[in-house]
Amino acid sequence: MLLRPGDVVAVEEPGYPPARRLFTSLGVRVTGVPVDAEGLVVPELPDRAKLVYVTPSHQFPLGRVMSLARRQELLEWAGSRPVAIVEDDYDSEFRFSARPLEPLCTLDRGGRVLYVGTFSKSMVPAMRTGFVLAPPGLRPALVAARQLSDAHGQTAVQAALARFIEEGLFARHVRRAGREYQDRHARVTAALGRIPALDVIPTAAGLHVTAMLRPGLDSSRIAAAARRDGVAVEELAAYAEQPSRTASGLVVGFGAVDPELIEEGLALLGRTIA
Template sequence: MDLIISLDGTGGTTVRVYSAIRQAIADGRLPAGHRLPASRVLAADLGVARNSVATAYERLAAEGYLVARTGSGTYVAPTRAAAVSRRAPADPLRARSGWTYAPLPTSGGAPAPRYDFRSGIPDAKLFPFESWRRLVAAELRLRAHDPGGYADPYGQPALRAAIARYLGYARSLRAEADDVLVTNGTQHALDLIGRVLLRPGDVVAVEDPGYPPARRLFESLGAAVVGVPVDADGLVVDALPDAARVVYTTPSHQFPLGRTLSVARRHALLEWAARRQVAVIEDDYDTEFRFSARPLEPLYGLDDIGRVLYVGTFSKTMLPSVRTGFVLAPAALRSALAAARQLGDGHGQIAVQAALARFIEEGQLARHVRRAGRAYADRRARIVAALGTLTGLDVIPSAAGLHVTALTGSPASGAAADPAGRSAAHPAESEAVSPARVVAAAAARGVAVEDLGLYGSDSTGFVFGFGAVDPALLDEGMAVFSEVLAGRRDT
């Protein structure tokens, strides 16, 4: 890689080369141990005489900035390379006000906890890496002589067709390849939809409790986000704000409660959206893994006037690192969404999309979902059984997904409540248990569970993911959580 330095300043060429390299070392652009170009190469790059560069190198070496190693080259000395603090400008640039810019926590980077019950993380050990590696490698070989042009922002045609067919038999959706726009996952799809549909100040209705990244994304676009309560039948349609321009919902497996939007509510929501000309974003959150009952027909399949945008991802069925999702959009929005995609990141990874098309068409995705689903069903059953032995926790029934939610005996759990709002089933526990404190105490013992309160609303409880937990440690982890819960009640 070429070394780019500025030769602006006073003095002869040698002095300017010397000063530029010394400054690059001082401010950390040339770190300790970095190998500098040969004097001949750097001289050619800078358009100066080789002797000027060689003399500058000799002076820097004499002063301890560089070390010359015979037969190897010239390196930055470890004792002299240190980044210096830069003076902050008097009037620094600032991000616009109006929303929180702190990044949301992720599951990557830090070591996983011993008992990992975090939600939304699939088990990478269940994924057929060898099969996937062969498919990706084959696609890369096929593209060895690719002219290097840019691809279609809609996504690879083969993948769009494969997704349409997959949704036909997996979710009973009537879709064609032209209905599908490939994205880099759910968040990318929501961003594209928001940029196409929303203007600053528009109202977006979201579920409460709900999915924080979606709420924050809409806020980042300048929308006014309004939370709408969720009860045993899902999103409360009667509570939707009249001013809403967009409704975001997870009807088939509500996050984080896990409930399903009833048939009556589905029709009510579509009728409400039709009357007010509102767009409905249907996030089909992790419904591929089902453990009981047949799934209800998605809103997209019930919609006959083009109000629903159906969003899906392969982050749970495969891996988050695959970074591939999709949106089924009404015909009137497709070109706008593709244009927004093209303006943002152009297009997705061609080889990955082509490999995923083959992965689906060869039946490997369906086999993986079945195999992983059996493993997840066992883990889910063990967690539900363990929670069933804990006094004061009410498990919310759910038929799909990668997590289980338990309420701390609150009225929202379905138990009768007294006038003070306490659960008649567990009057003492609802006052004694602080989920935030339990979560913190559990974390100190290596158990990672989530506080339901982090997702909004007045409901209190815990969210237990079962995708990432080691099945050999699951029962032990639940036992530790039980001890922590009992201990917090006693304090």
């Protein structure tokens, strides 16, 4: 709705590949912007960007949290330009530390931020249900665009989900699942920390952990060898538009892993790296 062919869209580098592919399919120019320990590097944003796509609560795939100062810097940058910010908060239900920072959408005073979320992580991917919180001026056009695309979503599924939320069952489910994922997160982080060749990126949310490899190690060879040994890990370069410019690292997901196999699997990964 907001973009035309030829427009410039800024995404995180490394970042979420399906978002990059979607923007490319619309005929726009996608520009990768580096991220550091505080999040998206705002001075690297292209001046002509019409839209900025970010994951500030749990940067995908590195897992870092955008600092409050960086969030304010991004909003100030957007305030003087005709640009929209899409804030993808894809797994905020599962946070294992103190209260998170305020989302960009609650800090936004200029109506620039569209906040999107999903029930794919908190419930089940097959539900295919997400949501957007948009500035009031955009809502009529968003509704019209949604109606033109396929009229409406799955009304029976959404009605059941609404009732599940209203009765407090969703909150109970998230608390129970959060305890389980926190245990898995702790196990994965500890097991990766015992592998000398890895430097774990601290994170306190989500369903994956990213670890950087020491210089000279080939993440592609390690991931392939691990798969042959029955351990599923992904190389960080798979999330970058320019893999050769991305540091060597591994992404370890634990959303659908038997927790009793975590130590065994990551010990095997350690032996594979060695």
